[in-house]
Amino acid sequence: MTDLAEIKGLVEKINPALTELRSEVDALKADVPKDVITEDKHNRMVDEITAKMQDLQDVQARMKAKMDRPQNGSAEDVETKQKFNDFLRKGHDLEGRARDRLELEVRSMSTDDGPNGGFLVRPEFSDRILTRVFESSPVRQVANVEQTSGKSRIFLLDDNEAAARWAGEGAAGAETGTPTVGLKEIAAHKLEALPKVSDEEIADAYVNVEQWLIAKVSDKFARTQNTAFVNGDGVGKPRGFMTYAAGSAAYARETVEQINSGTAANVNADGFIATQSALKEDYQAGAIWGMKRATFGEALKLKGSDQFFFGPTLLKDGMAQMQLLGRSVVFMDDMPAVGAGALSVVYGDFGRGYTVLDRVGVTILRDPYTAKGFVTFYTTQRVGGDVTNFEAIKIMKCAA
Numbered sequence: 001m002t003d004l005a006e007i008k009g010l011v012e013k014i015n016p017a018l019t020e021l022r023s024e025v026d027a028l029k030a031d032v033p034k035d036v037i038t039e040d041k042h043n044r045m046v047d048e049i050t051a052k053m054q055d056l057q058d059v060q061a062r063m064k065a066k067m068d069r070p071q072n073g074s075a076e077d078v079e080t081k082q083k084f085n086d087f088l089r090k091g092h093d094l095e096g097r098a099r100d101r102l103e104l105e106v107r108s109m110s111t112d113d114g115p116n117g118g119f120l121v122r123p124e125f126s127d128r129i130l131t132r133v134f135e136s137s138p139v140r141q142v143a144n145v146e147q148t149s150g151k152s153r154i155f156l157l158d159d160n161e162a163a164a165r166w167a168g169e170g171a172a173g174a175e176t177g178t179p180t181v182g183l184k185e186i187a188a189h190k191l192e193a194l195p196k197v198s199d200e201e202i203a204d205a206y207v208n209v210e211q212w213l214i215a216k217v218s219d220k221f222a223r224t225q226n227t228a229f230v231n232g233d234g235v236g237k238p239r240g241f242m243t244y245a246a247g248s249a250a251y252a253r254e255t256v257e258q259i260n261s262g263t264a265a266n267v268n269a270d271g272f273i274a275t276q277s278a279l280k281e282d283y284q285a286g287a288i289w290g291m292k293r294a295t296f297g298e299a300l301k302l303k304g305s306d307q308f309f310f311g312p313t314l315l316k317d318g319m320a321q322m323q324l325l326g327r328s329v330v331f332m333d334d335m336p337a338v339g340a341g342a343l344s345v346v347y348g349d350f351g352r353g354y355t356v357l358d359r360v361g362v363t364i365l366r367d368p369y370t371a372k373g374f375v376t377f378y379t380t381q382r383v384g385g386d387v388t389n390f391e392a393i394k395i396m397k398c399a400a
Helices: 003-031 039-068 075-090 101-107 199-204 209-231 269-277 293-300
Strands: 144-147 152-157 182-187 189-193 196-198 245-247 255-260 288-291 314-316 319-321 327-331 343-348 354-367 374-387 393-397
Touching: 152 354, 182 354, 182 374, 189 209, 196 199, 196 209, 199 209, 199 374, 209 354, 209 374, 255 269, 269 343, 269 393, 288 293, 293 327
Parallel strands: 144 354, 245 255, 255 393, 288 327
Antiparallel strands: 152 182, 189 374, 196 374, 288 343, 314 319, 343 393, 354 374
């Protein structure tokens, strides 16, 4: 017989004895006359019997606990473990019956089912707005920028020269040519936007809608101006440096010299060198290259038969510098892509060659009255731009 069986036998023998002893104690409390046994003695006997009963109950509890404890290696323990393992792995219950696990999942709560718990899980919103980046042509950063309090500004063009001659000793003097000046007027044109937002959107949105909207409109204003500085026709908007007639090495007003690169399919080293050398040395110190980002990528691929790259990456203070032929490169997305007859690259001193005229900065008129229930933000800016030195800018043209 195993230890477990012996313990069970002892428990079965103790239980009737405890029951019988408890009955006798109860009878003793009720039937013993007080005059035979004094009350003191009676209480002592009851206390002794009660203490013995408590000891027996403690022994019974320890035996039962030992009896209920799983026995390592017993057949019953192995069977119980196997059933529990089946339940965890296969979904069987303790009797070995298979249960439909899909049914259990449907009845349980989950975050991907709205009525069954999904509504209780609330997503967290970030205060940061992930903003898309739009490419532009930052002409304003390299051009000459002036402020005006009028609707336009007139510039004097000192692009002529005085005449002079050699004279022999005692020769009679005569009048020489007198230089002339020209005028260039740049007008400030109005750029406007009129976004409209409901009162509820302004009041209930968890971000500052007005601040966000103003930032978006200001960014669009800047990019719209930059496009006009490159390609604007001058009618109701600034005039871009790309819109002037093709000039030559001989100076002429209202023309910008175009240098033929020699190839149509792509840029080449000879074209870059010819364009740079066409600019007078007095403008070279402040000159920059302007082109699309993709065009600059094609320029970086250029290399000679010795595999030496035409546009090496230079380092300054540990940072890479975008340069070609020793001059900085500014990405201008509004420049044409490389192709036959395309004006894909510009080179020049924009601080002297192009002027941006600001009449006033961005002004915003908040109007909650015109459209009831909505607030309109009438946003305006007046700005102009034009070429003010026609020999300070050179354009490289791909061959047709």
